[in-house]
Amino acid sequence: MRQKNFVDQIRTIIEQTGANPRRLKVELTESTLVSNVDDVIAKMDKLKAIGISFSLDDFGTGYSSLSYLKRLPIDQLKIDRSFVKDVLVDPNSAAIAKMIIALSRTLGLSVIAEGVETEDQYTFLARYGRLNYQGYLFGRPLPPEDFERLARAFSPRQAPNQKPASVDRTYA
Numbered sequence: 001m002r003q004k005n006f007v008d009q010i011r012t013i014i015e016q017t018g019a020n021p022r023r024l025k026v027e028l029t030e031s032t033l034v035s036n037v038d039d040v041i042a043k044m045d046k047l048k049a050i051g052i053s054f055s056l057d058d059f060g061t062g063y064s065s066l067s068y069l070k071r072l073p074i075d076q077l078k079i080d081r082s083f084v085k086d087v088l089v090d091p092n093s094a095a096i097a098k099m100i101i102a103l104s105r106t107l108g109l110s111v112i113a114e115g116v117e118t119e120d121q122y123t124f125l126a127r128y129g130r131l132n133y134q135g136y137l138f139g140r141p142l143p144p145e146d147f148e149r150l151a152r153a154f155s156p157r158q159a160p161n162q163k164p165a166s167v168d169r170t171y172a
Helices: 006-017 030-035 037-049 068-070 081-085 091-109 118-125 144-153
Strands: 023-029 053-060 075-077 111-112 131-133 169-171
Touching: 006 037, 006 068, 030 053, 037 053, 037 068, 075 081, 075 091, 081 091, 081 118, 091 111, 091 118, 091 169, 118 131
Parallel strands: 023 053, 053 075, 075 111, 111 131
Antiparallel strands: 131 169
């Protein structure tokens, strides 16, 4: 995002590869926004115009500002793994996770919980809304060739209560 020709580079890659931009999501960290937020917003607007979506990574751990949420054309907030890890043992982590979920819902944003490693964490978070999840509970990191095999075998017609081995899935 800090490169002057970032938007043009992305457009060129999409044209050359034929990738569907609606299937791409750019994750931004809060530190990306600190240097020149107006320039970042302008680039985000241009990329959103071609269908790319945005997630604000590690929300609540850095320079969080509610004014960013008001101005940024983001689609998703990502609950940092530090809150997810302690959601069952630390009332403050639980309160922050619930607040991020409620705030996201109010703003019309989706939520992804990062670092979900146990069924209990999953169950706690699922109680508060329709979320996306990432973490070892759903699958460990894979070498590219194993991931490609898994992606080819994935069936989107999965039973509603069955958790797939893939990550970043939505559950009711």
